[in-house]
Amino acid sequence: MSANEHDETIDLTLKVWRQRSGGAPGQFETHEMKGVSVHSSFLEMMDVLNATLVRAGKEPVVFDHDCREGICGSCSMVINGQAHGAEPETATCQLHMRKFRSGETVFVEPWRADSFPVIRDLMVDRSAFDRVMSAGGYVSANTGSPPDANATPISREDSDQAMDAAACIGCGACVAACPNSSAMLFVGAKVSHLARLPQGQPERERRVVAMVQAMDSEGFGNCTNHYECSKACPKGIGVDVIAQLNRDYIKATVVRSN
Amino acid sequence: MFTWIGQFLSSSIGKKTTMALTGLLLVGFLIAHLAGNLLLYKDPEAFEAYARKLHDLGPFLYVLELGLLALFVGHIAFAVRTIVENRKARHSKYAVQADRGGKTLASATMPLTGTIVLLFLFWHLIDFRFDGGFKGLFADGASGAGAADVVWNTLGGTAHMAVYLLGIAALTLHLSHAIQSAFQTLGLRHPKWTPLIERGGVALAVLLGLGFASIPFAAAIR
Numbered sequence: 001m002s003a004n005e006h007d008e009t010i011d012l013t014l015k016v017w018r019q020r021s022g023g024a025p026g027q028f029e030t031h032e033m034k035g036v037s038v039h040s041s042f043l044e045m046m047d048v049l050n051a052t053l054v055r056a057g058k059e060p061v062v063f064d065h066d067c068r069e070g071i072c073g074s075c076s077m078v079i080n081g082q083a084h085g086a087e088p089e090t091a092t093c094q095l096h097m098r099k100f101r102s103g104e105t106v107f108v109e110p111w112r113a114d115s116f117p118v119i120r121d122l123m124v125d126r127s128a129f130d131r132v133m134s135a136g137g138y139v140s141a142n143t144g145s146p147p148d149a150n151a152t153p154i155s156r157e158d159s160d161q162a163m164d165a166a167a168c169i170g171c172g173a174c175v176a177a178c179p180n181s182s183a184m185l186f187v188g189a190k191v192s193h194l195a196r197l198p199q200g201q202p203e204r205e206r207r208v209v210a211m212v213q214a215m216d217s218e219g220f221g222n223c224t225n226h227y228e229c230s231k232a233c234p235k236g237i238g239v240d241v242i243a244q245l246n247r248d249y250i251k252a253t254v255v256r257s258n
Numbered sequence: 259m260f261t262w263i264g265q266f267l268s269s270s271i272g273k274k275t276t277m278a279l280t281g282l283l284l285v286g287f288l289i290a291h292l293a294g295n296l297l298l299y300k301d302p303e304a305f306e307a308y309a310r311k312l313h314d315l316g317p318f319l320y321v322l323e324l325g326l327l328a329l330f331v332g333h334i335a336f337a338v339r340t341i342v343e344n345r346k347a348r349h350s351k352y353a354v355q356a357d358r359g360g361k362t363l364a365s366a367t368m369p370l371t372g373t374i375v376l377l378f379l380f381w382h383l384i385d386f387r388f389d390g391g392f393k394g395l396f397a398d399g400a401s402g403a404g405a406a407d408v409v410w411n412t413l414g415g416t417a418h419m420a421v422y423l424l425g426i427a428a429l430t431l432h433l434s435h436a437i438q439s440a441f442q443t444l445g446l447r448h449p450k451w452t453p454l455i456e457r458g459g460v461a462l463a464v465l466l467g468l469g470f471a472s473i474p475f476a477a478a479i480r
Contacts (some may be wrong), residue, residue, distance in 0.1 A: 017353075028353065081356035107354045114347055179361065180344035182270075212269055221347035222270045222340040224368065225439040227360035240447050247445025249271045253262060 005103055005164055010102035014049065017109045022117045022125075028107070038098035042085065043068060043075060046108075053217035063122040070094040070234065073169030076176070078109040081154055083173035083232040091171065091234040095183040097206035111172050113181035115218045126172050128218040129186060133170075134206035135214035137190040139199045152198050164197035165189045167235040177232030180221030187215050195248055205252035212249050271443075273336045280333040284402035285437060287326060288429075292469045298476070302406035309405035313396045334376065341369050364435035371432040378425025385412050413477035422474040426463070430467030434460045 019026030031052075036045050043065050048150040050060035064073035075092040079085035085095045100106065108122065116124040154162075166189075174185035191208050194200030200207070223242060230239045266272035294312075297305040312319060364371075386392060386408075395404050413422065437459030441447065446455075 015353075019467035023427075028349075078352060078354075081352055081354035082358060086356070086358075109354070110353055111347055112350050112352055114349055118350075177358065177360075179366070181347035182344075184270075212271055216270050219347060220270075221344040222274055224274075224344070224365065224440050225342070225435075226362075226365045228358055229360070231360040239442065240449075243442055243445045243447030246271055246275070246443055247443075249269070249273055250445060253266045253269070253272070 013105040015107045042095040043093045062120040068093040073171035076111050083176040089236045111176035113175050115220050132214045136210035158196045165193035173232045174229035177228045182223040183220040184223040184242045188245035189237050192241040192244040208248040274443045277336045278443040280329045282440050299445045305406045364431050371428040374428035411479045419474045426470045430463050434465035
């Protein structure tokens with residue numbers, strides 16, 4: 001029976017991935033969760049589990065979390081085989097327990113990609129994304145003080161698309177969901193965001209080449225257009241950003257004379 | 259001077275771009291190949307004339323064949339490389355994996371369908387290029403509508419029918435993902451055009467599949 005207003009709590013069998021360190025072997029640990037409030041978020045349910053574990057003198061499950069309002073990109077759990085769970089455009093912290101059926105067995109795993117090595121349990125090292133960003137995901141030109149409004153006209157289409165790409169919170173669900181562990185949606189979002197705006201133009205080509213080089217050297221897989229990334233993205237970023245990344249990279253490396 | 263080529267080809271996007279370009283050129287070849295084959299339905303003489311024209315290209319035909327070989331080798335070499343790299347990118351597998359509707363049967367089976375097409379291609383080349391009855395057909399003094407008969411005679415029989423249908427089915431599935439995927443890889447995505455490219459790619463794959471598959475069927479019912 002699915003949870004509804006009459007069922008305030010549900011019971012779950014939780015299979016949580018436990019791994020002491022990146023090199024150590026991991027395995028699932030089973031926990032029977034009784035009376036889970038349907039109003040709690042998935043992370044709050046994990047907090048309850050951890051409180052129980054601590055009271056019993058056991059090690060709590062390590063997982064990343066921060067803002068818990070879906071904008072920081074810290075939470076990273078593969079729930080029943082789907083990054084951030086089955087709800088579309090929802091980060092784990094915004095996933096509520098009312099979306100689960102009482103009696104259900106729920107598997108919780110970390111992001112799995114060699115570029116995101118496990119630190120412990122469900123926490124993975126996503127510094128590969130930071131290194132890709134350091135390679136060029138910014139504007140280094142001094143843009144001066146805030147200009148007058150409308151001094152630089154930007155089309156509605158460009159500003160909308162830049163804003164859509166900028167919605168990326170860098171959580172890594174795209175890599176986790178991609179059958180090839182490709183980071184193209186993330187890098188595409190970061191490149192498209194600046195490629196659409198005037199401030200991004202002077203460094204546009206240098207940026208795309210440097211970021212793709214950094215992405216490749218981090219060992220992410222190659223995109224084969226399954227589009228699972230976009231379906232898993234909690235911000236609903238479309239694969240048009242990948243096309244933009246491809247286009248800009250081809251242009252910068254093959255077409256330009258420098 | 260040419261280091262940029264090496265850099266481009268060793269980048270993830272460069273590899274995929276090469277696969278997309280070689281793949282699209284191979285689709286162009288398939289269209290031309292089917293157009294030629296469909297002359298079988300016009301009359302035996304038309305197919306004979308087409309075969310003879312190809313034959314009369316002489317050494318230039320070898321140049322075309324080498325170009326085609328280069329496309330296949332390039333496409334397959336980069337495919338193998340990306341498959342190996344993609345496997346390496348995730349050593350620890352998910353215990354539970356549920357797709358969200360992005361992946362399709364065609365996209366998930368690209369390495370498999372590609373391999374089946376390659377194996378089929380060997381069989382097909384042995385049939386018609388290396389060992390087949392076209393040999394000696396255009397020797398001095400030979401005449402008549404022999405080329406069409408060679409096709410019908412070679413393709414008769416259940417073993418050939420099964421192999422050809424399997425190969426063509428794999429090709430159709432491969433292309434149903436490949437064509438739209440190539441456009442995406444080349445960065446050619448557009449709110450107005452992409453839905454057309456996606457549907458058009460599947461339609462072209464099915465049309466090519468039906469066109470090629472009709473030939474062993476026609477051979478069987480003769």
